Amino acid sequence: MTIEKINPAPNRATPTPKPLISRDCGPEGCEVDWLASRRHEADLDIESFTDFAMEEGWGDGLPLVPPTDARVRTFLSKNDRYPDEVVAHLPPMRAECTVEKIAINAVMAGAPAESLELIIAALTAIADPDFELYGVNATTAPVFPAFIVNGPIRDKLRIPYGYSCFGGAATRSVAIGRAIRLIMRNVAGQVEGVTTQSTFGSPARISGLIAGEWEERSPWAPLAERRGVTGDAVTSFGAMGTMNILDTTSHRAVHFLEMIGKSLAYPGSNPFSPAVPYGEAMVALNPICAEIVGREMPRIEDVQECLWRFASVPADWLQTLHREQLEAQERVREDGRVYLTPEPKDILVFVCGGIGGLHATGFHSFGTSIAQTKPIASPIPVSEKQAAE
């Protein structure tokens, strides 16, 4: 039996926030704040510009804010990055994703300037080779990067972690998510039918999915902290969609986790596919459920272990061709079952959602796209920098 484990690539540096130095040059920008992008002449009212942008292939169908020099400079002036800094090379285009391109797309999406560091951290997370964005951006699957935010920045940016946090909460996190999606389109080059073959797509390919963890209601350490990053951080997960799991009958930890684990284990999910060597899953527990589970299982590892045991199916229950391929790949374990993920640790658990209880949300990964957690940088005030020197 050969079960391929999910381990990060060796020699990956422990993520540390990039030190930023506060520099307040105002909307006119610092001396080096030149903007290198090509200029296009266009009508500047939103409706006309949106039409223009759609013709140019820049748009997603929703109204767009014209990215004039003034708007982009104002956006940059509220941050501490130089516009020519290359943040990532995003596939399939692998062109340079600079701070300037991020700012232009963020302005078009209507994202607040204060969100730049979150956007950069999110892009850094999905640009990590272990996230396998090459496959995520090309596949026939509906996969999209979902982002879970930890730390005080959740409240500063009003990232939702209560009611309707995965969609419907009226905060500008929708615009932040949309900015990342426009960057996928305009910088990474992810265009439907051209470079992404997604059969059905997903609403989250427009608005993205950015939610916070309700750390204050979690019985366990914050998700990012458990993954090695304290404070402001973002975790990216290549999600195939959101899967609601209703449970109106359970009252003990193991009962809840049995329902959730068994629900995760449906044979058509990517991690069960013979075409996918391995996959992860993520579970959002609502605060009420989390409190009940946490009372009986104060160790998150026990929660993951319990979920993992239930998130499996007997191999002989699978359709024959499917089972035969998994058998050939030696993925049927000695107990005759096939497990959703290689190990319990590969089921990520975090807490969020409204306090009405009843529901959990499951996320299945695309497959070899491994979740990444990155710190969100915050600027060091000039006075502190000078003092340190």
Next chain:
Amino acid sequence: MARGLVLDPTATREDDIANPGPEAGVLAGKRIGFRLDRMWRAWDWISDVWADKFRAEGAHVSFWRSGGRSGDEGERMEQSLKEFLSTIDVAVVGLANCGSCTGWTIRDAITAANTGLPTTAIATANFESFAHTLARRGGRSGLRVHVLPYPLNERVRDEVVAIGKAHYDALLDTMGARHAVKEHAA
């Protein structure tokens, strides 16, 4: 209506190699390597058909199968691919038959082509345009791509084998390969 200047939100990659790279030439004595995957049984069947024909031409055939492309498994795969490419003279890389697998097929084909190997990527018809698009965006717009019918993997083995046989001569044309017999006659 106010008009003004807006900044271009797109980024492009300018570098490109439009040349398809070296031809495979006479196959006799050459070491031909197939890049397989774990997704498409039809590609296993067709590569077996073509491998037999290559051997009949006097070539030596070997196979490399792609697995997980992330984490430590992905690092092992990258190293293993490089080692495999160093053992062959001609690369046949497939199968571009879905989104992500077209992505990885073209990426591995570009890796092979960039080492200087005569390289041909194999795509099914539905993903032909996508394969060329990714090759262009990967900086090798001239990459050789041979196209098989679509759908392919949904057919039974006998049909797939027949398709492999029927496509062999056209594959050689795409590869820039020549039969040893014809070479001697010329």
